[in-house]
Amino acid sequence: MHLSSSPSEPPPVGGEVPSVGPSRVVLSERSLILLACVRIFVGLLWFQQLAWKMPPTFGGLRRYVENEAQHTFVPGYSSILNNVFLAHFSLLGAGVWIAELLVGITLLFGLFTRFGAMLALLLSVQLYIGLAYAPGEWYWTYGMLTLTSLVLVAVPAGRRLGIDQLLAPRMQHAASTSRLARLASWFV
Amino acid sequence: MQQSVQRGLRAGALAGLLLVGLFFADYGPANNLITIARWFALDGNTWSKLIGAILLVVLGAVFGGLFGAIVRPWSPSLFQSVLVGFATGLCWWVVLVLLLSMVVKHIQQSPYGTLFWLVTSLLYGLVLGSLYWQFETKGGGHESRMV
Numbered sequence: 001m002h003l004s005s006s007p008s009e010p011p012p013v014g015g016e017v018p019s020v021g022p023s024r025v026v027l028s029e030r031s032l033i034l035l036a037c038v039r040i041f042v043g044l045l046w047f048q049q050l051a052w053k054m055p056p057t058f059g060g061l062r063r064y065v066e067n068e069a070q071h072t073f074v075p076g077y078s079s080i081l082n083n084v085f086l087a088h089f090s091l092l093g094a095g096v097w098i099a100e101l102l103v104g105i106t107l108l109f110g111l112f113t114r115f116g117a118m119l120a121l122l123l124s125v126q127l128y129i130g131l132a133y134a135p136g137e138w139y140w141t142y143g144m145l146t147l148t149s150l151v152l153v154a155v156p157a158g159r160r161l162g163i164d165q166l167l168a169p170r171m172q173h174a175a176s177t178s179r180l181a182r183l184a185s186w187f188v
Numbered sequence: 189m190q191q192s193v194q195r196g197l198r199a200g201a202l203a204g205l206l207l208v209g210l211f212f213a214d215y216g217p218a219n220n221l222i223t224i225a226r227w228f229a230l231d232g233n234t235w236s237k238l239i240g241a242i243l244l245v246v247l248g249a250v251f252g253g254l255f256g257a258i259v260r261p262w263s264p265s266l267f268q269s270v271l272v273g274f275a276t277g278l279c280w281w282v283v284l285v286l287l288l289s290m291v292v293k294h295i296q297q298s299p300y301g302t303l304f305w306l307v308t309s310l311l312y313g314l315v316l317g318s319l320y321w322q323f324e325t326k327g328g329g330h331e332s333r334m335v
Contacts, residue, residue, distance in 0.1 A: 029326070037206065040311070044210050047307065051300045108311055161318045166267055 032160040036110065039157035042148055043107025046100050046120060053100075058093030065092070068130025077129060099123060107152070110162015115187040117152035124149045156188065164188040192324075193256040199319035200252015203312050204245040210308060211244070226295065227288045247284070251276055252316055259320070266321045273317020274310060281309035 027035075053061040069081040085092040099119055106116025128142035158164030167188045174181035211220035221240030225231040230239045255276045264272065285305040289295045297305065 029322075037209075040206070041210070041213065044213060047304070048214070050303070054298075054300055105307070108307060109314060161315050163270070163314070165318065166270060 029160075035155060035157045036159075036161040039107050039110060039113060039152060040161065042120070042152060043104050043109075043116075047104030047108060049100055050097060050104065053093065053097055055094065055097055056090075058089070058097060061093055061096060062086070062089060064131070065089075067134050068127075071134035072130045073133050074129050081130070096123075106158075110158030110160075110164045112167075112184075112187045113158030113162060113164050114153055114156065117149050117157075121146065121149035121153055158188060192260040193253050195320055195323045196252040196254070196256020196259075196316075197249045198252070199316050199323060200255065201245050201249040202319055203252065203315040204248020206315055207248065207308060207312055208241045208244050210311075211240070223289075223295070227284060227293060229293075247280075248312065248316075251280055251312075252320070255316055255320065263324065264321065266318075269321035269324075270314060270317040273313040273315075273320070275313065276316060277310040277313020280312055281306055285309060 053059050065081060065086055069078045069086065072078050072081070100123065103116050103120045103123065106112055107120070124142060124146040128139075128146055131137050132139040132142045156164065156168070159168055168185070171181055171185035171188055175185045208221070211224070212218045214220055216222075218237045218240075221237040221244070222231050224240035224243050225236045228243060230236065230243070255272060258276075259269065259272055262268075285297075289305075290297060
């Protein structure tokens, strides 16, 4: 997917629009800004969740992981949570905290937004697997979280009101000569 | 001079408005808006949240106007605009959060609170710089294409 704010391309020679392939989707500047605002609010959502799991104790995180271990709908996931994650809780806590900080920062600042969104997708799917069918939870909470992350993976939302707006043209330019830049350009 | 300051005022007010939305979305709701009112000793009444929201937009516009005055001598590229925006966000954090809130009003911050105010201040700067550049170069009227 490519996003550009350049003026319209010149019309095809002969005035005919090629009929092969899907039609282009055009978003107005206002729609892109709105999309950027959605990205920022989703970033805030993740950033705020750092508050109740601050290091070094990672506060309420243990209760949630224990809840996941009890109510996951995936067979065998419970024993992974109990024997691996809860057994090494400090490591898990640090990992989750750093991952959520990364998601929050990348989405709030629009810095490698798609990378942050992919990380958010991973965390959301994990939460869905563990908590969607726990008592008192509405399964769509984590479903919506997953879908929102998926949207931000699909659409480059950091190219307005974000640092990706600076990075994208540079990455795309470098992508023609460097494989690493080609890979990195997909994350902006 | 006047045009760049006006652009800065507009971009700053909009960035402040975005912060109002972000500060509304908490467990209060909008307890963070009361904190803004507290910086100016305008809290403690039923209008605290509204006062905090208005203050944010006004402060956003003021800092945006200063931003516009600073970048006036040269027509900034996006990189320059964002860089000066971040510097403005950092000034916002130093003046409002460090000096006014913590030093003058003695409002204690938790580690998360410190991180939160720093990140939102820098976000204000980023949005300010980005919007200013957009107002200057495109007038916000061009269509963008997603292929």
